[in-house]
Amino acid sequence: MNISIFGLGYVGCVSLGCLANNGHRVIGVDVSQNKVDLINNGKPTIIEKDIDIIIAEQHKLGTISATTNAMDAVLNSEICIIAVGTPSTPQGHLNLKYIFQVAENIGKALRNKEEFQVVAIRSTVLPGTCDKVAAIIEEASGKKRNVAFAIVDNPEFLREGTAVEDYYNPPLTLIGSDNKEAAEKLGQLYSKLPGEIITTDLKVAEVMKYVNNTFHALKISFGNEVGNVCSALGIDSHQVMDIFCKDKQLNISNYYFKPGFAYGGSCLPKDLKGFQTLAHDLYVKTPVIDGIGATNEIQIERAIDIIQRYPNKKLGFLGLSFKAGTDDLRNSPAVRVVEALLGKGANINIYDKNINTTMLTGTNRDYIDARIPHLSKLLVSDLNSLVQDSEVLIINTKEEEFKALASEFSDKIIIDFVRLDESLLNNENYIGINWSSVVEDQQNFVSGEDTVLN
Numbered sequence: 001m002n003i004s005i006f007g008l009g010y011v012g013c014v015s016l017g018c019l020a021n022n023g024h025r026v027i028g029v030d031v032s033q034n035k036v037d038l039i040n041n042g043k044p045t046i047i048e049k050d051i052d053i054i055i056a057e058q059h060k061l062g063t064i065s066a067t068t069n070a071m072d073a074v075l076n077s078e079i080c081i082i083a084v085g086t087p088s089t090p091q092g093h094l095n096l097k098y099i100f101q102v103a104e105n106i107g108k109a110l111r112n113k114e115e116f117q118v119v120a121i122r123s124t125v126l127p128g129t130c131d132k133v134a135a136i137i138e139e140a141s142g143k144k145r146n147v148a149f150a151i152v153d154n155p156e157f158l159r160e161g162t163a164v165e166d167y168y169n170p171p172l173t174l175i176g177s178d179n180k181e182a183a184e185k186l187g188q189l190y191s192k193l194p195g196e197i198i199t200t201d202l203k204v205a206e207v208m209k210y211v212n213n214t215f216h217a218l219k220i221s222f223g224n225e226v227g228n229v230c231s232a233l234g235i236d237s238h239q240v241m242d243i244f245c246k247d248k249q250l251n252i253s254n255y256y257f258k259p260g261f262a263y264g265g266s267c268l269p270k271d272l273k274g275f276q277t278l279a280h281d282l283y284v285k286t287p288v289i290d291g292i293g294a295t296n297e298i299q300i301e302r303a304i305d306i307i308q309r310y311p312n313k314k315l316g317f318l319g320l321s322f323k324a325g326t327d328d329l330r331n332s333p334a335v336r337v338v339e340a341l342l343g344k345g346a347n348i349n350i351y352d353k354n355i356n357t358t359m360l361t362g363t364n365r366d367y368i369d370a371r372i373p374h375l376s377k378l379l380v381s382d383l384n385s386l387v388q389d390s391e392v393l394i395i396n397t398k399e400e401e402f403k404a405l406a407s408e409f410s411d412k413i414i415i416d417f418v419r420l421d422e423s424l425l426n427n428e429n430y431i432g433i434n435w436s437s438v439v440e441d442q443q444n445f446v447s448g449e450d451t452v453l454n
């Protein structure tokens with residue numbers, strides 16, 4: 001295929017060389033004459049392992065060229081890839097100036113082109129940017145999105161230093177699109193690469209790189225805080241983290257990673273506090289670890305806030321313990337929610353087949369007696385009658401019996417902490433604690449836009 005790449009920095013230069021190496025003809029576009037000259041002389045614009053060899057070879061084969069003329073590049077390519085910089089403003093917003101300039105240039109060029117154009121954003125951009133870019137192209141070209149051109153988000157996951165190797169071994173290839181034809185065409189570009197090609201919504205693709213990099217930064221900071229505590233105790237932190245990483249069931253795994261409700265139970269809150277106190281006593285600062293409890297409290301407050309949007313309704317809690325299949329109420333976040341709502345005069349009934357108040361003993365009994373001493377009066381033994389009698393159902397645990405009854409929930413307001421069943425998401429009165437756009441008014445802004453307009 002004939003490709004144009006806007007921006008010949010780290011991402012653009014690597015993509016230019018590697019795409020050509022995979023059999024495509026690639027035209028690089030940059031505002032820097034120096035970078036354009038380098039490519040046209042068979043030299044890379046960056047220092048990066050193996051890219052010098054690839055650029056030299058492809059230059060010899062005549063598969064790559066570069067220009068400052070955006071019009072030429074668009075007219076001679078089926079796919080435009082945007083890989084210009086998206087630096088932070090001093091305020092921390094994203095500066096999308098370069099992206100929008102390229103969008104305008106592409107739009108102007110499309111005035112002179114009949115063929116359908118795919119425009120792929122490879123740069124890291126915030127959700128909503130693709131829509132904004134499409135609007136700029138529409139205005140500059142006088143042509144319609146998804147008629148004359150389509151916009152696709154295709155974030156780059158390479159790391160500097162191993163960029164070529166990363167390009168050829170991506171963990172996955174992500175394509176965000178509202179246009180099937182464009183997504184398929186872009187997918188063909190990467191058909192020789194290993195890893196799954198995932199096609200998804202534009203905004204999901206746009207947010208992905210931020211989620212990935214934020215997590216990578218979190219991993220590093222968590223490892224460093226653990227290291228600092230271990231070091232203060234004379235423990236070899238690398239031995240600790242080597243063993244930590246060997247647990248592929250709970251530690252390095254999908255487990256615990258799905259958005260939902262707060263954690264609770266007898267272990268996580270206690271052991272987190274224990275580690276924090278240890279660090280504190282050693283005079284080791286651990287702000288990342290200290291923030292975990294604060295985030296958990298926010299999740300409990302969030303749940304209370306959502307339920308309080310339905311005042312004077314009969315509330316039915318499906319599950320009260322901290323997770324399915326146990327009667328452990330200690331530090332169950334749902335107990336905190338029920339306690340807070342009872343204090344505000346809410347009318348609450350609870351069904352939890354695992355809880356029999358006469359059987360609760362020890363610290364479990366003490367915990368509930370201190371918070372909801374009259375729990376037995378709120379408990380209902382029949383799930384069907386709880387569902388029928390409630391106006392708002394609050395799903396707190398992922399019990400199979402709740403799933404089996406999900407079709408009976410349709411005339412209720414459903415507040416779901418556990419994403420019980422995908423079919424519930426279609427209900428008109430359904431609210432997922434943090435996967436439902438009903439919770440917040442949808443944010444249709446692109447951060448950084450103001451900076452650009454100024």
Ligand SMILES: NC(=O)c1ccc[n+]([C@@H]2O[C@H](COP(=O)([O-])OP(=O)(O)OC[C@H]3O[C@@H](n4cnc5c(N)ncnc54)[C@H](O)[C@@H]3O)[C@@H](O)[C@H]2O)c1
Nearest residue numbers: 007008009010011030031083084085086098123124156160
């Ligand atoms: N560097 C990385 O490791 C990496 C990895 C993944 C994603 N990204 C993302 O990719 C994007 C590009 O990053 P980079 O490190 O390659 O940036 P960079 O600063 O190295 O290169 C950007 C290039 O764009 C050019 N440019 C600016 N305006 C232009 C215009 N109007 N037309 C044509 N070219 C123009 C600049 O001259 C420059 O050569 C960023 O959004 C970045 O966050 C970077």
